[in-house]
Amino acid sequence: MVVPLIGYLDRFSARPGERLAVKVSSQLAGDYEADLVRIRHADPNPAGPGMKLIPVPASWAGRYPSRDQPVRRGSWGEARGVVDLGAAFTLLLRVQPWKLRAAPQTLLALELPDRCLTLRIGTAGAAAEVVLDGAAANCTIAAPPVPRRWYELALTLGNGRMCLSQRPLQPTWGATDAGAAEAPIAQGDWTGPATVTFAAEPGGMAGHLNGRLEHPLLLRGGTPATLDAPEALLASGRVAAWWDFAHGIEGEAILDRGPAALHGRLTNLPARGMRGSTWTGEHHAWRHAPHHYAAIHFHEDDLEDCRWATDFEVDIPREMPSGVYGVRLRAGQHWDVIPFFVLPPKGEARAPIAYLANTFTYQVYANYRRVEFPESQLARRAAWGAYPHCGNTETGYSLSTYNTHPDGSGIHLSSRLRPIFNLRPGFLAVPDDRGSGLRHLPADSHLTDWLEEKGFAFDVITDEDLDNEGLPLLARYRCVLTGSHPEYHTQRTLDALQDYVSQGGRLAYLGGNGFYWKVARRSDRPHVLEVRRAEGGIRAWAAEPGEYYNQLDGTLGGLWRRQGRPPQMLCGVGFSGQGKFEGSYYRRMPGADDPRAAWIMEGVEGETFGGFGLSGGGAAGFELDRADPLLGTPLNAVILARSEAHQDHFVTVPEELLTHITTVTGESPEALIRSEIVYFETRNGGAVFSVGSITFCGSLSHNGYANPISRMLENVLRRFGA
Numbered sequence: 001m002v003v004p005l006i007g008y009l010d011r012f013s014a015r016p017g018e019r020l021a022v023k024v025s026s027q028l029a030g031d032y033e034a035d036l037v038r039i040r041h042a043d044p045n046p047a048g049p050g051m052k053l054i055p056v057p058a059s060w061a062g063r064y065p066s067r068d069q070p071v072r073r074g075s076w077g078e079a080r081g082v083v084d085l086g087a088a089f090t091l092l093l094r095v096q097p098w099k100l101r102a103a104p105q106t107l108l109a110l111e112l113p114d115r116c117l118t119l120r121i122g123t124a125g126a127a128a129e130v131v132l133d134g135a136a137a138n139c140t141i142a143a144p145p146v147p148r149r150w151y152e153l154a155l156t157l158g159n160g161r162m163c164l165s166q167r168p169l170q171p172t173w174g175a176t177d178a179g180a181a182e183a184p185i186a187q188g189d190w191t192g193p194a195t196v197t198f199a200a201e202p203g204g205m206a207g208h209l210n211g212r213l214e215h216p217l218l219l220r221g222g223t224p225a226t227l228d229a230p231e232a233l234l235a236s237g238r239v240a241a242w243w244d245f246a247h248g249i250e251g252e253a254i255l256d257r258g259p260a261a262l263h264g265r266l267t268n269l270p271a272r273g274m275r276g277s278t279w280t281g282e283h284h285a286w287r288h289a290p291h292h293y294a295a296i297h298f299h300e301d302d303l304e305d306c307r308w309a310t311d312f313e314v315d316i317p318r319e320m321p322s323g324v325y326g327v328r329l330r331a332g333q334h335w336d337v338i339p340f341f342v343l344p345p346k347g348e349a350r351a352p353i354a355y356l357a358n359t360f361t362y363q364v365y366a367n368y369r370r371v372e373f374p375e376s377q378l379a380r381r382a383a384w385g386a387y388p389h390c391g392n393t394e395t396g397y398s399l400s401t402y403n404t405h406p407d408g409s410g411i412h413l414s415s416r417l418r419p420i421f422n423l424r425p426g427f428l429a430v431p432d433d434r435g436s437g438l439r440h441l442p443a444d445s446h447l448t449d450w451l452e453e454k455g456f457a458f459d460v461i462t463d464e465d466l467d468n469e470g471l472p473l474l475a476r477y478r479c480v481l482t483g484s485h486p487e488y489h490t491q492r493t494l495d496a497l498q499d500y501v502s503q504g505g506r507l508a509y510l511g512g513n514g515f516y517w518k519v520a521r522r523s524d525r526p527h528v529l530e531v532r533r534a535e536g537g538i539r540a541w542a543a544e545p546g547e548y549y550n551q552l553d554g555t556l557g558g559l560w561r562r563q564g565r566p567p568q569m570l571c572g573v574g575f576s577g578q579g580k581f582e583g584s585y586y587r588r589m590p591g592a593d594d595p596r597a598a599w600i601m602e603g604v605e606g607e608t609f610g611g612f613g614l615s616g617g618g619a620a621g622f623e624l625d626r627a628d629p630l631l632g633t634p635l636n637a638v639i640l641a642r643s644e645a646h647q648d649h650f651v652t653v654p655e656e657l658l659t660h661i662t663t664v665t666g667e668s669p670e671a672l673i674r675s676e677i678v679y680f681e682t683r684n685g686g687a688v689f690s691v692g693s694i695t696f697c698g699s700l701s702h703n704g705y706a707n708p709i710s711r712m713l714e715n716v717l718r719r720f721g722a
Contacts, residue, residue, distance in 0.1 A: 003389060003396075004028055005334040008306065009314075012359050013341040013462045015094065016318045020340060022327055023308035026066035032331040035061040035314065035522040039324045039339060041449035042442040043424035044384040045435070046709070048614045049449060049701050051426060053326065053337065059256060060312055071396055071418075072207035072268075074198035075302035075476075078262070079264025079596065083112075085190040085240055086156025088222035092215070094277050096150045096295065097121055099210035100406035103451050106207035107153070108216055109197040115188055119155060120207070121145065124671060125179060126166045128155050132186045136227035139164045143179030146172055150214075150277040158222030160187050169277050169440040196262065198243070199298035202514065204267055208300035209456035210407035214276045215294060217242045218258070234258075244296035249273050249286055249551055251520070256454045267415050267530065269304040271297035275544060275549035284546050287554045292546075300407040303398040305417040316342055321644045322350060322459040324357070324441075324448055326425065327462035335388070337353025337425050340442055343459045349476040350721075351457035352721045355448065356480055358489040358511075360519055363529050366420040368400040370430065377431055381394050381636075387426040396419055399532050402540040410533055410541035416526045429579045434617025435698060443615060443698065444483035447510060450710065456717055466519060467495045475501040479620075479720035484511040484615075484697050485623075488519045488531065494560065498570055504684030506720040510713070512694035513575045513623035515567040518560055520550035538578060561631070561655060569632030572680055573625035573692040575671035579650030583618020583695040586641035592693035597638045597679045600689070600715050609641075615698025619709050620646075624675040632660065643693065646673050677712075689716045 005466070007024035008297050014020050019435035026032050036058035044051050055278050095107055104127055115132045125141040139162050150169040155162065165180040201207035204569055215227050218240040225233060233239055234257060241258040248255055249272045254264035273286040276295035283289035314327060322344045326337040341357050344350045373391050377557065389395070398419045401411045422429055422440060429439035438446075452459050459477070466473055467490050474480055474496055486509070489497075494515060501507050520530040534548035535540040537559045560566065567574035585608050592601045610619030620643030627633040652669040663669055675692040684686065699709040 002027065004501055005032055005329055005331055007329060007338050008417065008419045009327070009338055009340055010417070011340070012416060013343055013465055014316045014682060015343045016316050016320055016345050018316050020316070021310040022314060022338070023069070024311045024314050024329060025308060026071035027068045028331050028334065029067045029556040030331065031063040032329050032360040033063055034568070035328050036314070037326045037328050037337065039326050039337070039425050039445060040452060041455070042445035043436050043438055044119055044386045044613055045614055047383065048436070052449065053328070053425060054138070056325070058314070060314060064311055066683045069306070069468065071303070072205065072307050073303045074204065074300045075202060075266065075268040075270035075298045076204040076208065077195045077198035077255060077264055077266045078204070078261045079243065079254055081260050081262035083191060083194040083218065083240055083260060083262070083671050085214055085218060085220055087187055087189050089190060089240065090219040090222060090225055091117070091119065092152065092217045092219065092227050093119070094150055094152050095121060096212040096277070097145055097147055098212070098409060100147055100318060101147065105209045106197070106199065106201050107209060107213060109202050111195045111202055112190060112192050115190065117157070119153065126153050126164060128162060128164045130157070130162055130185050132188050135186060137162065137183050137185040137200065139181050139183040141179040141181045142165045143177050145177050146175055148431065148449040149177070151177070152227055154224065154226070155184065155670070156222045156224065157190070160220060161186055182206070186430070189650040199270070203245045204618055208552055209298045210300055210405065212274055212295040212297045214245060215242070222641070239642040242619055245272070245292060245296050246290040249290060249293060250554060250614060266296070268302040269301055269414065270299065271409070271551065273547065273549055275546050279546055285549045285554070285556070287549070299409070301398050301405055303418060304415050306397070324445070324460060327611070329573035333369045335435065339423055339425070341462050343465060344459045349459060351459045351477040353458040353717065354480045355451070355457055355458050355460050356466065356482050356486070357444065358440070358483045358486045359461045360493070360645070361485050362420070362423055363414050364488045364519065364531055365400050365402060365414050365422060365440060367397060368397055368402045368422055378426060380595040381428055384564050385426070386423060386428050387424045389421050395419070404541055405475070410435060412531055412533070412543070412545065414529050415527050429620055432616055433580050434582065435614045438615065440485060443448065445701055446614065446697040447481070447483060450705060453705050454714055456721065460516055463489070464526070465640065466496055471496045471499045474505060477505070479506040479508060479717065481508045482510055482514065484694050485510055485517045486514040488529070489515055490519055490521055494565065501570065501682050501686050501688060504682070504686040506686060507571065507688045508720060509571040509688065509690040510697055511693055512625050514625070515560060515570055515646070516575055518563065519556055520552040520555060520557065523553045525552070528552070532556025534562065536562050559655065566631040569626050569639070570635045571690045572637045572678040573655055573676055573690045574625050574631055575623060575653055576652050576656060577624040577646070579622065579647055581616050581622050582643050582647050583613060583616035583621025585609060585618055586620055586643050586675070589639045591638040592640045594638045597640055597717065598682070600640060600679060600712060602715055603711045606707040606708070610699055613697035613699030613700045614701065614705065615697060619696045619699040620693045623694045625674045625690070626672065626674050627678050633678070637678050639676050639678055641677040643675040655714065675688060687720065689720070
């Protein structure tokens with residue numbers, strides 16, 4: 001998919017006095033225009049308030065020259081130094097190919113000034129090529145490897161011959177995937193300055209491997225050897241270089257344990273903490289047995305950073321109000337809006353309410369390619385003037401952690417240093433016959449628009465800022481609001497929110513499926529998030545057994561519920577049911593008349609309410625949360641309302657099920673498909689209000705912002721912000 005005009009920023013947020021770098025790729029012949037807008041409402045549906053992108057004067061606004069900036073995807077590694085191999089040596093490594101193609105993929109290339117050795121693998125088998133003084137020699141094994149099986153490859157050069165062998169480490173009955181071949185070569189001395197490239201052609205531009213590498217090792221002399229005992233080889237004195245990937249799993253460094261110390265680095269964040277050829281199942285945390293995880297999984301579509309040059313910078317003036325803004329790019333019919341968030345100055349609160357933008361969730365979903373995007377949705381995109389690049393096409397900027405790599409392995413690392421299509425105002429995410437089909441930032445604008453319409457002063461902060469600064473960022477606010485889907489959190493963000501509530505803060509959780517998955521970050525790679533889809537939960541893909549621990553920090557990934565922190569412990573409700581993007585209504589419960597909470601329902605008429613809205617046509621929809629005292633809902637929690645009449649496509653989430661007919665609570669699976677609106681008080685005057693539905697905020701603007709959902713939230717925030 002070619003995008004003529006697109007960009008990204010170096011950060012999601014900034015404070016007054018700071019700058020953001022804008023990186024743009026334009027394939028257009030002429031200049032483009034850039035200006036600043038405030039993003040108040042990002043829903044193009046004509047049945048609602050419509051798009052509200054409000055121009056804001058900016059010193060940097062103007063015309064800029066177009067330039068096409070390429071994207072170099074695919075992970076690989078490189079090491080440089082002096083090798084001392086002489087005229088005879090052996091190359092050993094282990095490989096687990098995941099997606100084989102007829103065109104061979106590169107495993108390792110060894111380059112010296114006048115000679116090069118390249119080892120590759122393809123559907124036909126392993127192949128070696130030696131280029132010496134301009135003359136090429138090739139050696140190919142006619143033994144097709146089996147995907148996802150481990151093989152040891154051995155290539156020996158010396159005495160005018162090269163010999164290549166392919167040995168399966170997990171023999172398969174009936175398979176003929178072992179083999180050997182040899183070919184004549186010119187004699188030469190392989191000593192001198194060298195570049196070693198792993199999992200791609202030299203320079204990392206082509207030939208990317210889709211699979212795992214382990215223990216690349218260079219031995220002096222042409223005597224055959226195996227990797228069954230690499231430590232013994234090291235003790236023999238024959239090792240010239242051994243890149244032991246069991247070291248430095250949390251980083252991008254490649255350690256050479258040989259005497260030459262040809263250390264290297266990885267590019268574009270391949271997957272580490274992966275099971276190697278010796279994994280037995282005895283250990284499941286790579287920190288406990290790194291040698292069981294001495295494999296790196298490379299992919300042709302890995303992307304850590306587009307590494308585009310900066311086209312211009314956005315200055316955040318001292319007087320600029322906190323809010324949601326966007327850098328708008330325009331040239332003819334082409335346009336893009338790159339969102340960012342402006343916080344108040346460090347250590348200040350300019351409003352009593354903080355809106356916590358769910359940027360971790362935005363990033364985890366970045367460039368989510370959905371399987372369902374019918375022609376009717378494309379027609380709606382054109383009719384509404386929505387963001388022009390909605391759809392399920394591969395963008396070229398790599399996909400989300402809800403997708404898989406070309407080899408079928410799950411994407412578990414996500415970077416914000418790339419264009420993110422579904423972060424744009426007007427992005428139509430899902431089919432929605434009764435509403436707009438918005439998710440994430442565009443859907444959260446239903447809330448920010450309502451706050452402005454109702455006159456609530458608020459500051460904007462983000463998950464990333466909260467992870468960096470912790471409780472002090474929240475403590476100065478009387479009330480903190482979430483958006484529609486605060487699903488992904490680190491331990492630091494979850495701790496900060498829990499401490500805030502425990503110490504008297506007031507939290508309004510205005511979404512569904514929140515505080516669900518754990519993500520990891522690292523201080524030296526703040527733009528990268530990691531999620532491991534460990535057992536349990538509704539998952540787009542499942543992590544392999546033994547691969548539940550994050551490479552970035554070594555901690556267990558997966559559901560917070562599986563780590564003893566169900567969402568109910570923080571906000572009183574937790575994920576229970578899911579269906580298509582369709583909503584229903586709420587019914588009042590006896591708790592609505594409880595004196596502790598009756599003020600929330602003042603002016604909310606009728607036994608049922610909320611069967612309307614721009615998200616799925618109802619305030620209770622798509623992903624639903626319910627209370628559960630066994631999972632941590634406080635005993636003083638009051639259930640004000642409960643959803644009902646959900647469509648037949650709704651299901652109970654896996655972690656609630658014991659069998660197909662029994663659940664952890666003893667209720668029927670169907671009974672757990674419900675959203676509950678909950679209120680409870682905490683120590684020191686604190687309180688929590690939770691709505692338990694992703695589609696709730698989509699109902700706020702209905703009937704000119706005058707409706708029961710709007711009135712309920714207004715009641716809550718008038719008191720919480722007081």
